[in-house]
Amino acid sequence: MPKRHSPYSTAQRNLRMRSKKVIVHNEHGIHARVALRVLEKSKDYDSKVTICKGCAKANGCSILEMLMLGAEKGSEVELIVSGGDEEKCMATISEIFADGSGI
Numbered sequence: 001m002p003k004r005h006s007p008y009s010t011a012q013r014n015l016r017m018r019s020k021k022v023i024v025h026n027e028h029g030i031h032a033r034v035a036l037r038v039l040e041k042s043k044d045y046d047s048k049v050t051i052c053k054g055c056a057k058a059n060g061c062s063i064l065e066m067l068m069l070g071a072e073k074g075s076e077v078e079l080i081v082s083g084g085d086e087e088k089c090m091a092t093i094s095e096i097f098a099d100g101s102g103i
Contacts, residue, residue: 017082018090022097029072034096035063041092047083049093060093 026034030051042049042060049060053075058065071077077097081090 018086019078019080020094021076021078022094024071024073024075024097027073030066035066037096039063045085045089047081047086047089050080052078
């Protein structure tokens with residue numbers, strides 16, 4: 001039987017994903033300044049950042065999508081990071097939420 005080739009490149013097959021649940025500690029939840037900070041930090045990395053609250057998903061590079069999550073203080077969100085530098089990216093993005101977003 002002939003060997004079947006994957007439709008994905010080697011890089012895509014080796015792509016891992018990290019996820020982590022965090023609590024939103026900022027007094028006003030995920031608001032415009034917090035979303036901007038996530039966006040700015042996300043752009044420093046090659047990895048793709050996705051923030052999920054329940055069934056809703058937001059791209060870490062879209063302020064509007066993050067605002068539409070409606071994540072208030074105390075909400076649990078899941079950070080999903082995939083790409084070549086995902087460990088560093090995850091650490092940076094999760095710290096934004098851990099320290100009350102620093103805002």
